[in-house]
Amino acid sequence: MNNRRNRLAYAVMTVLTGAGFAATTPGVVVAQETSNEIEEILVTAQRRTQSLQDVPIAMQVVDSKLIDDVAAENLGDLNGFVPGLVISDGSPTQPRYEIRGIATDDFGIGTDPAVGVYVDGIYAARSGASLLAFNDIERIEVLKGPQGTLFGRNSAAGAISIVTRQPEDEFHSLLRVRVGQYGKQYYEGMLNTPIGDSLALRINGVYNKSDGWIQDAATGQDLLPEENWAGRVALRWALSDNTSATLSWDHDDLDQLARPAIGIIPVAAGQTTIPYPADPATYIDPRNAPVYNDVVGNEESRKLDQVNLFIDHTFGSADFRSSTSWRQFDTVNREDEDGTNLIGVYFDTANIESNESFYQEFKFSGRTDRIDWVAGVSYYQEKADQISDTHTYTDGIDTLGTNLGIWDGLGIPFPLYGGTTAFLADLGIPVSLLGMPWREAMYNNGDFEAYAAFGDVIWHLNDKTNLTFGLRFTRDTKKFTWTNGPHETPELDEAIAGLEQAGFFTMWPIPAEAYRFSDIIFTTDTPPGGYTDKDSWDDVSPRFVLDYKINPNVMVFGSLAKGYKAGGYNSVEVASQFENEDVWNLETGIKSVIPDAGVVLNASVYYYIYDNKQAITLDDGSSGEIPRYVIDTSDEEAWGIDVDAQWRPLDHFTLYANVAYIDSTYKEKTTLGDDPIDLSGQPTGEPHLSASLGASYEWLLGNAGDLQLSGRYAYRGESRCNADSERQGDCSLQTSFQVGEDTQRLDMRLGWTSANNTFGLAGYVTNVLDDQYVTGINNITRDTFGTPFASISEPRMWGLEATFSF
Numbered sequence: 001m002n003n004r005r006n007r008l009a010y011a012v013m014t015v016l017t018g019a020g021f022a023a024t025t026p027g028v029v030v031a032q033e034t035s036n037e038i039e040e041i042l043v044t045a046q047r048r049t050q051s052l053q054d055v056p057i058a059m060q061v062v063d064s065k066l067i068d069d070v071a072a073e074n075l076g077d078l079n080g081f082v083p084g085l086v087i088s089d090g091s092p093t094q095p096r097y098e099i100r101g102i103a104t105d106d107f108g109i110g111t112d113p114a115v116g117v118y119v120d121g122i123y124a125a126r127s128g129a130s131l132l133a134f135n136d137i138e139r140i141e142v143l144k145g146p147q148g149t150l151f152g153r154n155s156a157a158g159a160i161s162i163v164t165r166q167p168e169d170e171f172h173s174l175l176r177v178r179v180g181q182y183g184k185q186y187y188e189g190m191l192n193t194p195i196g197d198s199l200a201l202r203i204n205g206v207y208n209k210s211d212g213w214i215q216d217a218a219t220g221q222d223l224l225p226e227e228n229w230a231g232r233v234a235l236r237w238a239l240s241d242n243t244s245a246t247l248s249w250d251h252d253d254l255d256q257l258a259r260p261a262i263g264i265i266p267v268a269a270g271q272t273t274i275p276y277p278a279d280p281a282t283y284i285d286p287r288n289a290p291v292y293n294d295v296v297g298n299e300e301s302r303k304l305d306q307v308n309l310f311i312d313h314t315f316g317s318a319d320f321r322s323s324t325s326w327r328q329f330d331t332v333n334r335e336d337e338d339g340t341n342l343i344g345v346y347f348d349t350a351n352i353e354s355n356e357s358f359y360q361e362f363k364f365s366g367r368t369d370r371i372d373w374v375a376g377v378s379y380y381q382e383k384a385d386q387i388s389d390t391h392t393y394t395d396g397i398d399t400l401g402t403n404l405g406i407w408d409g410l411g412i413p414f415p416l417y418g419g420t421t422a423f424l425a426d427l428g429i430p431v432s433l434l435g436m437p438w439r440e441a442m443y444n445n446g447d448f449e450a451y452a453a454f455g456d457v458i459w460h461l462n463d464k465t466n467l468t469f470g471l472r473f474t475r476d477t478k479k480f481t482w483t484n485g486p487h488e489t490p491e492l493d494e495a496i497a498g499l500e501q502a503g504f505f506t507m508w509p510i511p512a513e514a515y516r517f518s519d520i521i522f523t524t525d526t527p528p529g530g531y532t533d534k535d536s537w538d539d540v541s542p543r544f545v546l547d548y549k550i551n552p553n554v555m556v557f558g559s560l561a562k563g564y565k566a567g568g569y570n571s572v573e574v575a576s577q578f579e580n581e582d583v584w585n586l587e588t589g590i591k592s593v594i595p596d597a598g599v600v601l602n603a604s605v606y607y608y609i610y611d612n613k614q615a616i617t618l619d620d621g622s623s624g625e626i627p628r629y630v631i632d633t634s635d636e637e638a639w640g641i642d643v644d645a646q647w648r649p650l651d652h653f654t655l656y657a658n659v660a661y662i663d664s665t666y667k668e669k670t671t672l673g674d675d676p677i678d679l680s681g682q683p684t685g686e687p688h689l690s691a692s693l694g695a696s697y698e699w700l701l702g703n704a705g706d707l708q709l710s711g712r713y714a715y716r717g718e719s720r721c722n723a724d725s726e727r728q729g730d731c732s733l734q735t736s737f738q739v740g741e742d743t744q745r746l747d748m749r750l751g752w753t754s755a756n757n758t759f760g761l762a763g764y765v766t767n768v769l770d771d772q773y774v775t776g777i778n779n780i781t782r783d784t785f786g787t788p789f790a791s792i793s794e795p796r797m798w799g800l801e802a803t804f805s806f
Contacts, residue, residue, distance in 0.1 A: 043141050047150050047374045048365050053591050056547040056557035058604040058642045062140040069710050069749055071764050071799060073208055074131055080714030080745055082142050083660035083690040084642060090259050090791055093302050093331040094351060095131040099144055101638055101664040101686035102157035104614055107351050108571030109384040109446045110480055111614060111631060116155035119162045122308060122325045125382055126355055129304050129329045132252045133230040136190055136204040138165045144642060145585045145606060146563025148541035149470035152452055156563030156583045166246060167200035167236040168192055173806055180799025183211035198238045205231035213795055214260060217290035218341055228254040242314045250306040258300040260293045261789035262286040263339025274345050276403045276786035285736040286790035287772050292341035295348045297334050304329035318366035325359040338781050339789030343395045347781050350389035357382040375455040384446040388572050390521050394436045394492060400520060400784055412510065436492040440521045443483040444571045450476045470543035476536060476566040482574045483530035484522045524574040537580045539564040558588040570631040578631055583610040598648030607639040634669030636684060638662055656694040662686055677723045685731050687717035705755045711748040718742045729777035737774050744771060760803040770796040
């Protein structure tokens, strides 16, 4: 414990003495010329352009400088440095977003997220296509609390708004090359050029590759590799002084191995079976455990294309924007679910999606001396297909039958397939029923539509006081189909048919039909054409805000806002349906600047009530079945504090501090399964405290350029466990390790830029202290195969970077 405190103290002192981080903190950025100048940051959090300090919303802005300084390549690389926002990116096609303790981590197409991700105002409905490579990003606005009125459906927890750079009328270009540990290679290029007097073209692309930082203990294969590339082409046409159109095409291509499962049950050389039931007292620390990956067809891939068309026109007294978007993507994620290389407990799952969506929005905005206003309508259509695929072998069915007492219940004195194979061998019959694939799959099809009309008005009551009222009406319509047939075992069926034809079962007491067994995962059959359900949900989400300028540099505000998330369906539970979510958030805060001291201080206090919150959880299973991920609901409440501060005590030296505190509990929740647990009044698992600290220092070297030293530190407190935490695997204390312990991370960077800003060199280290944590235990196969497995965080990594700009 003392060593941990010493390391924490070292990290904090390192940051606060100048090895801190050069990034945009929420609020404004202090300009470089003098310590007293404050540079205004413009944002579009309220669907119109405003100064960040005038927006009565708790939010944090990440600009391109932060992205460059910390070598962030996607949203997941910012995890921990925006307190209150958690991004789990272990599987880039199935990420998880959380704001203020609210998240929906279901990967099924029947469920929508609670955190909306928007790129240039276009909603990324599916998480599988939201964690994309950063590609020419201008800034990222993280809005905390319900954003239903301004951003729309499925932003009940908040919104992440990504703004990309647009074509400009001047020529410029950029080339960035990054190399580093574990075979890291990263290339980024951008070219912006005018074409005549009315056209501008911007082309950019990135390519990223690494070997991975885990090796298979049996084969030596590199695991957790990365390989992806992305590109964008955008063309802006100035049709007249009042009208312009921007057409863009985005492509993202990901092709790599899926995340490995790190087994925490010790497996000795030559061992062929796993002790059952799993004993937590024998768990080994996954940070030191051997890793085995025997998945057949191991793959995580994504191909995405998106076309956007933005048309802007100024009428004089009002502005108009038409936003049109078409998006299509396909993803595959086949993962190991047992963490061993033993065929007797082999189990893998795959999530396979194909998705096409269309979005259209018409928005008008304007301002007078007394009001600022924005209003619009939107339409969204999505067609989605999903396959939830699982694989094991007949060896695994034998293991299940033995572990769960199925063979004993049927009066069979041995594992069915292995015992029969042994008997056949004794008779000299060369037929084996082992090693034969067993596949089960659930097929889903979704046809979704959403209509919305919205408006937001800021009424300037006087020079100091504003009253804001916003309203959004939304209608969601969903048609959803489940299709599930018998499991697929063609090799086994052929072998059994051959034995039947040979007359084996006339002399054998077990009938042939017993070998075809029943489904073990998707146990509810559907008609051949599938089972279809259809429903719709309506919602009206209001927003009220009162803000008051105590003086030109200090604003206080209070707000009441409602958030909404549409109802839906559990993709792997036939005929399941749940209603929409609603959240009411009450908040008061202050935004302040002290120019003479170079200080920015923003803070807010909030309380929310969340009704019918949807969450994906692991049920406790039933006899003869693999435990399933199901959607359950709960009512929650929370209060918290967000503080964002920046101080520039000296020229070229800036300190940053961001803190989030939350107390989140279940108002009402009972777990699903055969042994339900009442969690009412217990914590939801969210830590009380998360924080980030940073500092940056710049040396001006005249004609020799500039030298910058920066660092950033992130802290997340210990998870607050409840009675169901151990089963869910996100909060538990084991003999050799802990899940949900408090975490810290320190990153540092040293860079040099030439005097004319055309050339730069930098070196960086992430996770300087080399702290690794157990991020979770997966228990999907613990109570059946006896094979729980874990995931861990990244080790320390270093890299070198060169940039060329002309």
